[in-house]
Amino acid sequence: MGPLAGIKIVEMGGIGPGPFAAMLLADMGAEVIRLDRTEAVDLGLKSDPRFNLLHRSRRSVALDLKRAEGVEAALRLIAAADAVIEGFRPGVMERLGLGPDVCLARNPKLVYGRMTGWGQDGPLAQAAGHDINYISLVGVLHSIGRSGGGPVPPLNLVGDFGGGALYLVSGVLAALLESARSGKGQVVDAAMVDGAASLMTPFFGLRAAGLWRDQRGDNFLDTGAPWYEVYETKDGSHVSIGAIEVRFYAELLKRIGVDPASLPPQNDRAGWPKIRARLKEVFRTKTREEWRALLEGSDACFAPILSLAEVAAHPHNQARGTFVEVDGVVQPAPAPRFSRTPSKIQSGPAEPGQHTEAALKDWGFSAAEVAALKAAKVIG
Secondary structure, X not given: OOOOOOOEEEEEOOOOHHHHHHHHHHHOOOEEEEEEOOOOOOOOOOOOHHHOHHHOOOEEEEXXXXXHXXXXXXXXXXXXXXXXXXXXXXXXXXXXXXXXXXXXXXXOOOEEEEEEOOOOOOOOOOOOOOHHHHHHHOOHHHHOOOOOOOOOOOOOHHHHHHHHXXXXXXXXXXXXXXXXXXXXXXXXXXXXXXXXXXXXXXXXXXXXXXXXXXXXXXXXXXXXXXOEEEEEOOOOOEEEEEOOOHHHHHHHHHXXXXXXXXXXXXXXXXXXXXXXXXXXXXXXXXXXXXXHHHHOOOXXXXXXXXXXXXXXXXXXXXXXXXXXXXXXXXXXOOOOOOXXXXXXXXXXXXXXXOOHHHHHHHOOOOHHHHHHHHHOOOEO
């Protein structure tokens, strides 16, 4: 099942965007083996593996990479793989003896996917950081927030998962296509600063054209415009409006009962405060569900703002199967969708080392070799 069926990938165990990238590849059908430490790392999270959703769809092998036997076992797995992905700081894989040169010497067709925050080189390459830091450096965080207020971090979606994991996945897939033609592997360098900057491409174009200002909350997509905004409803809930186009804005005003002649023109910046004040007033007259009944499914570009607890019950999400339940845990279904080779959640999240012996045997290790590694405590 899945378009990547038959592709074998070794994932170097990590946290956050690395596991997310591996999850996407595994959901699409790749056989992914996650190499975990033999000793568990306490992140202060719930111990029940069912909740570590980024570990779904693949098996875990616990391997001691501080031992020469563990490194050799990892190299054997990598030699049998189409790709390896890792998310350590620059130089860590080299110090382990698993750098690109060593791995490509064993497997010349290997796609070696690397993901870091700052990149493999540059003055900040060795510095610690997180999503909030990476998106600060490339203009993303500065651009998000309300007028008169400070920057608002957009969870850790733009750097870690958008600029990091998704660019790593797209790079690995592109390199796998090229490797199938050339017979040669290569290194994919996915840096979160690069990916987050890439996501900002349209805004750099708008700014160069004089259509975007550096002031937060002053533009048509950052809540500066009253017709691309969030409004509170009578019951204290909220709804979103995205009526950018003239005809959609006209549809919105018609459905909420506001005469366009009573407001300034849509794109008159000087009139935006008056439009916003009127829309705030109107949206407070009905509950979120009443606005849903009036606006949902229309060209007014409307949606109710739902919590994580509410999303699975929405009729549109139910109709599309956007959320599924695995082992009693509601979670997003695989995306994107394929008409002939559908993706699938292959299994729930694995505990570290849960499949060590079976996975090693499936990947070419003999029973005697597995027993020897176990006796030497190289595997767990």
